[in-house]
Amino acid sequence: MLDRAAPQRLAFPSALSALSGVEVTLPDWARPHGVEGRLLVPREACAEPAQAQWTRVDWWLAAFLLLEGWHERAWERRHGPIHSYSFRLRDWDARVWQRAWVNRIALFLREWAARESGTDASTLFGPLPRAEISISHDVDAIDKTAAIRIKQSAFMVFNALRQLAQGRPGPASSQAARAVRFAFGRDDWSVPEQMLDLERDAGVRSQFNFYADDRAKDVTRWLFDPAYDIADSALRQRLSDLVQGGWQVGLHPSYDAWRSPELIRAQRERLQSFAPAAVTSCRQHWLRFSWQETWAAQSAAGLSQDTTLMFNDRPGLRNSAAVCWKPWHVREARPHSIVALPTMLMDSHVYDYRPMAPVERRAVLRYWIDEVIAVGGEAALLWHPHTLADDYGWADGYRELLATLAERPSEGVA
Numbered sequence: 001m002l003d004r005a006a007p008q009r010l011a012f013p014s015a016l017s018a019l020s021g022v023e024v025t026l027p028d029w030a031r032p033h034g035v036e037g038r039l040l041v042p043r044e045a046c047a048e049p050a051q052a053q054w055t056r057v058d059w060w061l062a063a064f065l066l067l068e069g070w071h072e073r074a075w076e077r078r079h080g081p082i083h084s085y086s087f088r089l090r091d092w093d094a095r096v097w098q099r100a101w102v103n104r105i106a107l108f109l110r111e112w113a114a115r116e117s118g119t120d121a122s123t124l125f126g127p128l129p130r131a132e133i134s135i136s137h138d139v140d141a142i143d144k145t146a147a148i149r150i151k152q153s154a155f156m157v158f159n160a161l162r163q164l165a166q167g168r169p170g171p172a173s174s175q176a177a178r179a180v181r182f183a184f185g186r187d188d189w190s191v192p193e194q195m196l197d198l199e200r201d202a203g204v205r206s207q208f209n210f211y212a213d214d215r216a217k218d219v220t221r222w223l224f225d226p227a228y229d230i231a232d233s234a235l236r237q238r239l240s241d242l243v244q245g246g247w248q249v250g251l252h253p254s255y256d257a258w259r260s261p262e263l264i265r266a267q268r269e270r271l272q273s274f275a276p277a278a279v280t281s282c283r284q285h286w287l288r289f290s291w292q293e294t295w296a297a298q299s300a301a302g303l304s305q306d307t308t309l310m311f312n313d314r315p316g317l318r319n320s321a322a323v324c325w326k327p328w329h330v331r332e333a334r335p336h337s338i339v340a341l342p343t344m345l346m347d348s349h350v351y352d353y354r355p356m357a358p359v360e361r362r363a364v365l366r367y368w369i370d371e372v373i374a375v376g377g378e379a380a381l382l383w384h385p386h387t388l389a390d391d392y393g394w395a396d397g398y399r400e401l402l403a404t405l406a407e408r409p410s411e412g413v414a
Contacts, residue, residue, distance in 0.1 A: 084287035097316030103375035261300035322377025
């Protein structure tokens with residue numbers, strides 16, 4: 001029933017198919033740890049999936065498969081990396097991304113162990129951990145370049161066509177007009193101080209991830225990579241001011257660096273040469289990511305924490321967990337040396353990929369923050385600094401995010 005040898009017998013996830021979840025009804029004494037009294041587990045962890053009795057579930061296997069993205073690893077082995085686009089995972093059960101199921105399984109097992117010991121969980125294990133939600137910013141742009149005009153206006157046109165196809169001509173027309181204004185407007189993107197002021201007022205100190213590649217750009221990197229040079233004197237002063245003010249500085253590796261320890265190392269060392277504090281954390285640009293290669297490359301490059309694990313096209317917990325952990329290194333049959341912290345939501349989820357009215361946007365922000373608090377978990381949030389400019393108009397969303405965190409004093413915010 002509780003098979004602690006489950007990870008050892010799964011030498012490589014080659015036999016798994018698309019992830020399918022099974023709802024398991026919990027006993028009355030454990031209902032608070034579920035969602036409406038139920039937990040979602042992978043079908044492979046159930047002895048009898050059709051009935052899914054809680055006493056017939058391999059809970060250790062269920063937690064391991066979800067936490068380690070075992071089904072995604074199998075998919076990647078057969079089809080190659082999806083990088084971070086959930087729509088590429090065909091026939092996937094999207095419910096697995098909607099909750100911190102791994103944390104909830106752990107809380108259930110904690111309660112079960114205490115019950116078997118004839119005591120309460122707090123006495124046996126101590127109090128629940130305090131939730132920790134960190135804010136980070138990928139510095140993708142400091143000026144409105146030609147490449148950004150092309151990328152963002154094209155995305156706005158795509159959204160306009162999608163809304164038109166959904167029978168929404170009004171929003172489609174508005175989005176098309178925004179695309180034209182974005183392509184030809186001359187807005188000022190010097191907004192970092194505005195973001196810092198908001199965080200000072202909220203008592204928050206976040207992390208800014210900077211791009212530091214100095215290679216000549218080919219066409220792909222011209223289009224997708226940031227255009228600034230970290231050696232610029234104004235940026236070097238910005239790095240110094242951030243660190244002195246209590247903010248953290250991390251690396252934002254180039255578009256093509258997701259599996260190259262040499263590129264990541266060179267970029268980390270270049271950023272480190274200008275930053276007055278150790279550069280140990282990163283998030284991959286465009287969330288370019290491979291379960292098999294990215295963490296290994298980052299570790300070899302001298303990094304110790306990564307926040308890349310998320311989806312580009314939707315909010316959610318990609319591995320059903322709000323927990324900071326050392327992922328399993330399949331090739332070497334040991335944990336990676338790097339610590340991974342999932343990122344559950346970014347600005348474009350509630351503006352670009354699924355444009356929302358303010359009421360719906362606030363509800364989505366609250367949903368994800370409340371889920372992490374409910375399980376005493378750890379997760380990151382991402383907001384890009386340049387989106388506070390008028391071209392985007394996403395500053396209100398960032399204010400709402402900070403206000404939502406301030407309304408929930410039970411968690412730590414960094």
